[in-house]
Each structure stands twice: as structure tokens, then as C-alpha cells.
Amino acid sequence: KIIENIEAYFATHNPFLKGKKVLVTAGPTREKLDPVRFFSNRSTGKMGYAIAEAAARFGAEVTLISGPTELEAPANVEIVRIESAQEMYEAVMERFPHVDIVIKAAAVADYRPKHVFAKKMKKQPGDYVIEMERTTDILKTLGEQKTSQILVGFAAETDHVEEYAKQKLESKQLDMVVANNISEEGAGFAGDTNIVTIFKRDGSVRSLPLLPKKQVAEEILKEIHQYIEAIR
Amino acid sequence: KIIENIEAYFATHNPFLKGKKVLVTAGPTREKLDPVRFFSNRSTGKMGYAIAEAAARFGAEVTLISGPTELEAPANVEIVRIESAQEMYEAVMERFPHVDIVIKAAAVADYRPKHVFAKKMKKQPGDYVIEMERTTDILKTLGEQKTSQILVGFAAETDHVEEYAKQKLESKQLDMVVANNISEEGAGFAGDTNIVTIFKRDGSVRSLPLLPKKQVAEEILKEIHQYIEAIR
Numbered sequence: 001k002i003i004e005n006i007e008a009y010f011a012t013h014n015p016f017l018k019g020k021k022v023l024v025t026a027g028p029t030r031e032k033l034d035p036v037r038f039f040s041n042r043s044t045g046k047m048g049y050a051i052a053e054a055a056a057r058f059g060a061e062v063t064l065i066s067g068p069t070e071l072e073a074p075a076n077v078e079i080v081r082i083e084s085a086q087e088m089y090e091a092v093m094e095r096f097p098h099v100d101i102v103i104k105a106a107a108v109a110d111y112r113p114k115h116v117f118a119k120k121m122k123k124q125p126g127d128y129v130i131e132m133e134r135t136t137d138i139l140k141t142l143g144e145q146k147t148s149q150i151l152v153g154f155a156a157e158t159d160h161v162e163e164y165a166k167q168k169l170e171s172k173q174l175d176m177v178v179a180n181n182i183s184e185e186g187a188g189f190a191g192d193t194n195i196v197t198i199f200k201r202d203g204s205v206r207s208l209p210l211l212p213k214k215q216v217a218e219e220i221l222k223e224i225h226q227y228i229e230a231i232r
Numbered sequence: 233k234i235i236e237n238i239e240a241y242f243a244t245h246n247p248f249l250k251g252k253k254v255l256v257t258a259g260p261t262r263e264k265l266d267p268v269r270f271f272s273n274r275s276t277g278k279m280g281y282a283i284a285e286a287a288a289r290f291g292a293e294v295t296l297i298s299g300p301t302e303l304e305a306p307a308n309v310e311i312v313r314i315e316s317a318q319e320m321y322e323a324v325m326e327r328f329p330h331v332d333i334v335i336k337a338a339a340v341a342d343y344r345p346k347h348v349f350a351k352k353m354k355k356q357p358g359d360y361v362i363e364m365e366r367t368t369d370i371l372k373t374l375g376e377q378k379t380s381q382i383l384v385g386f387a388a389e390t391d392h393v394e395e396y397a398k399q400k401l402e403s404k405q406l407d408m409v410v411a412n413n414i415s416e417e418g419a420g421f422a423g424d425t426n427i428v429t430i431f432k433r434d435g436s437v438r439s440l441p442l443l444p445k446k447q448v449a450e451e452i453l454k455e456i457h458q459y460i461e462a463i464r
Contacts, residue, residue: 033271035390035415036339041268070302107268110355120390120414123342129361158267158352182352183267 015059016225021099022060024052025092027067029085031112033130034121041107042189045069047154048105050217052077055103058221063099065091067106085109085135092138096149101224103152104139105178107189111135143173150224155179156188165199175201175227178220186210198223202230247291248457253331254292256284257324257338259299261317265362266349273339274421277301279386280337282449284309287335290453295331297323299338317341317367324370328381333456335384336371337410339421343367375405382460384452387411388420397431407433407459410452418442430455434462 026048031039045066052064053074062077065088073079082088085108096102111132139153153174155165158181165179177199182188187195187210194216197207200223208219258280262270277298284296285306294309297320305311314320317340328334343364371385385406387397390413397411409431414420419427419442426448429439432455440451 036273036388036421037341038272038274039265040270040272042270109269111360114359120388122396123366125366127346127363127365128343129363131359131361133359134355134357156268156352164354189268 013057017055017101017221018059020060020101022052022055022062022101022103023065023092023095023099024048024055024062024103025065025088025106025108026052027069027071028107029067029088029109030083031085031109031135032116033113034117034119036120039109039112040068041109043067043107043156044190045071045106046189046192046213047194047216048103049074050213051103051105051220054214054217054221058218060101063095065095065106067108085112085138089136089138089141093141096142096145097147099149101150101152101228102142103220103224104142105154107154107156108138109135110137137172139168139172139174146173150175150228152176152178152220152224156182158183161197162199165197169199169201176224196220200227202227245289249287249333249453250291252292252333254284254287254294254333254335255297255324255327255331256280256287256294256335257297257320257340258284259301259303260339261299261320261341262315263317263341263344263367264348265345266351266353268352271341271343271345272300273341275299275339275388276422277303277338278421278424278445279426279448280335281306282445283335283337283452286446286449286453290450292333295327297327297338299340317344317370321368321370321373325373328374328377329379331381333382333384333460334374335452335456336374337386339386339388340370341367342369369404371400371404371406378405382407382456384408384410384456388414390415393429394431397429401431401433408456428452432459434459 027045028041028043049071052062056062056076064077065080114131114133151174157164161179161181165177169177178196180187180196186193195210259277260273260275262272264270281303284294288294288308296309297312346363346365383406387400389396393411393413397409401409410428412419412428418425426445427442
């Protein structure tokens with residue numbers, strides 16, 4: 001019984017990331033249209049917070065860059081709160097040279113309104129159009145600038161999951177993509193569970209069953225650890 | 233001491249809304265662009281939830297129609313959760329004929345994307361435009377259809393607060409507008425305090441100081457009660 005408990009303890013507390021600096025991003029971004037209105041997405045930050053929490057538990061020095069969420073900062077994690085894709089970009093780029101592993105679980109907006117109004121817009125009769133422009137692709141920039149960092153991205157898709165995940169791995173020069181089909185029951189943003197498939201640079205693929213996000217986080221970190229062991 | 237306590241109790245527990253059916257709306261709405269992305273606004277629902285809670289405490293039978301918030305349902309309040317402006321419209325119109333007082337504290341989107349994509353949109357290089365169309369103006373519809381209901385609206389503005397509040401009172405045939413300047417420190421969406429001015433149909437205006445939202449809620453309900461007493 002005591003041995004079982006010790007084993008269980010080490011299974012989740014083994015500090016295999018000791019000495020590693022890990023940067024995790026989480027949550028949505030908000031892209032302002034005016035002081036009241038914004039564009040956003042359904043990310044709740046749960047997956048990223050679970051990864052940050054587990055990475056700290058596994059011994060890493062963790063910084064979590066978080067968009068607006070209702071979640072509490074995990075224990076032993078430095079948290080940096082941002083709102084927009086541009087703020088996320090700046091917060092990530094500033095820290096990127098000093099970290100070993102980057103896990104980008106945030107759902108950063110791809111587009112933002114081209115014009116942001118300083119005052120609340122008054123409504124008018126009839127339709128109108130909002131011009132949108134691309135935000136900076138953070139993951140792509142990281143892929144281009146990386147030296148020795150391990151880069152892990154997420155792909156939340158409603159269709160063609162494997163195809164899009166593999167494209168992302170290539171086009172952004174990632175080491176690993178964690179893909180999920182957010183239209184599946186039990187997967188995706190708001191819930192406490194997820195169903196993911198992990199695609200690695202070496203071509204290996206691992207599909208995990210429906211699991212609590214906490215366990216998905218642990219599995220992702222173990223995969224990263226094995227990947228680092230294998231390539232060094 | 234005991235008398236003081238009893239007085240304090242009656243000041244907040246006097247059931248002056250006993251027998252009244254009150255409909256409160258709260259929170260933002262979300263207007264989908266695709267299964268992941270949406271338009272929304274900074275409303276947190278705190279003001280509306282505080283009003284629903286206080287109205288129940290004052291003896292009313294309360295229904296709270298709420299957009300997506302992180303708040304818990306207040307005690308003794310029937311809660312109806314909706315997401316979009318259209319769902320808010322339907323939930324309000326269904327209940328409107330059966331209530332005495334409607335307090336619309338929700339920040340309902342004025343516009344929604346004209347086309348909602350069934351699958352997550354893939355990003356493309358370059359800009360794009362989102363066509364937006366007007367949502368149904370719920371408050372205006374209520375003003376046109378009201379029989380004996382008391383209608384209370386909110387005006388959250390960044391400028392010309394009094395002018396816009398008075399316009400709203402007229403154009404939507406409201407009995408009362410609770411206006412705040414959301415660019416003022418201590419007022420508006422996310423905080424636990426508010427600074428409001430109450431404009432009534434009879435031309436009277438009452439400005440409240442910076443107060444906790446709970447107290448603002450109580451003052452609004454007392455004003456409604458006095459208004460009903462005065463017109464009947």
C-alpha cells in the first residue's frame with residue numbers, strides 16, 4: 001500500500017523537467033473593435049493552465065502567458081496576463097530566447113479589426129462591414145527564430161484534423177502538434193476533458209483516449225520529455 | 233442595538249416587491265462567426281445579477297435571462313441561459329406578457345455576422361471583411377408592445393451620457409434609464425462598483441455616487457418601486 005502510494009506519487013511528481021524553463025500560453029485573445037466590443041473565441045484556457053500546472057509539478061520553471069480567463073494562476077507558476085494577439089506576441093518574443101520549451105496552447109486570434117474606435121460606436125440602421133487584418137503569426141515567427149528550443153503547437157479543428165495538424169508541423173517548423181477535433185463530444189475548449197492526437201516531427205503519432213485535461217497535460221509533457229531524450 | 237439591527241434588516245429585506253414578477257437580463261451576448269470565433273462585449277453580468285438577487289430579496293418573483301458569464305445563479309431566482317442576441321430576444325418575448333417589471337441590464341449585441349460558417353474558417357493571407365447585420369432591438373420591441381409593464385433600460389456610454397440616455401428613454405418608450413459612463417474609474421462592466429444616473433420618464437434625474445453594485449441594485453429597485461407608487 002505504501003509502495004503503491006509512493007509509486008503513484010512519483011508518477012505525477014517525478015521532477016523530469018527539473019532545470020528546464022518552460023513557456024506556456026493559454027486562453028483566448030480579445031481583439032478590440034471599440035472600448036466595449038471585441039472579437040474573441042471559445043478558448044477557456046483550461047488545457048494551457050493544466051499544462052503549466054503539471055510542468056511546474058514536474059520540476060520546470062514555468063511562465064504562463066494567459067489571455068482573459070476566469071482561472072486562477074496555478075501554484076509555482078509565473079503568470080503574465082495579456083489581452084490581444086499583439087500583446088501575446090510581445091510577451092512571448094521577449095521571453096523566447098531564455099526558455100527551453102514553448103507550448104502554445106493559447107487560441108490567438110488570426111485576425112483583428114483594422115480600425116479600433118476610441119469611443120463606443122453608436123449603432124446605425126442597416127448592415128455594415130468590419131475590415132479585418134491578420135495578426136502576427138507567433139508560432140511561425142518562433143519556428144523561424146528558434147535556436148535550440150522545443151516548440152509545441154496546438155491544432156483545434158472541426159474537420160481534416162490530421163491533414164491540418166501535419167501541415168502545421170511542417171509550415172511552422174514545430175517539434176510537436178497536439179491536435180483535437182473540437183466538434184467531438186468531450187474534446188475541445190470549455191470542458192474538463194479532451195481527446196488529442198500527438199504528431200511529432202519524427203513522424204510518430206500517438207492518439208490518446210478521452211481523458212481529464214490534467215492527465216492530457218501530463219501525457220503531453222511526458223511526450224516532450226521523451227522527444228528531448230531521443231534527439232539529444 | 234437590536235432595533236438598529238432590525239432596521240438594517242428591513243432596509244434590505246423589506247419585501248416591497250412582493251407579488252411582482254420581475255424579468256432581469258444580464259451579461260453579454262455572443263454572436264458566432266464560426267464554431268470557434270465570435271463577437272462579444274465586456275459585460276460581466278455583475279450589475280444584472282445584483283439586481284436579480286436584490287429583487288428576489290425584496291420579495292419579487294424573479295426570472296434572470298443571462299448571457300455567458302462566470303457568475304453563479306442568485307438565490308431564489310429562476311435562471312435562463314442564452315448565448316446570442318436572437319436567443320435573448322426569444323427568451324424575453326416569451327416571458328414579457330406575464331411580467332410586471334422588465335430590467336434590461338444585458339449588453340445585447342447590436343450587430344451579428346451575416347454569415348455564420350459551419351466549420352472553423354482557415355486563415356488566409358491578407359485582409360478580409362466581415363459583413364455585419366443588425367440584431368433585433370429587444371428594448372424597442374418591448375416599448376412598442378408593452379401594456380402595463382414597467383420598462384427599465386441601461387445605457388453604457390463613453391461620451392454624451394445624458395444626451396444618449398434621454399434619447400433612449402424617448403425612442404424606446406422606457407420608464408427609466410440607468411446610465412453610466414463606462415470610461416469613468418469605478419463605473420461600468422468588470423468591477424464590483426458602479427456610478428449611475430437614473431433618468432425617469434417623469435423628467436426626474438437622480439445621480440448616485442460610487443457604490444458597490446449590490447447597493448446600486450437596491451437603489452434602482454427602490455426607484456422603480458417609488459415610480460410605480462407615483463403613477464398608479
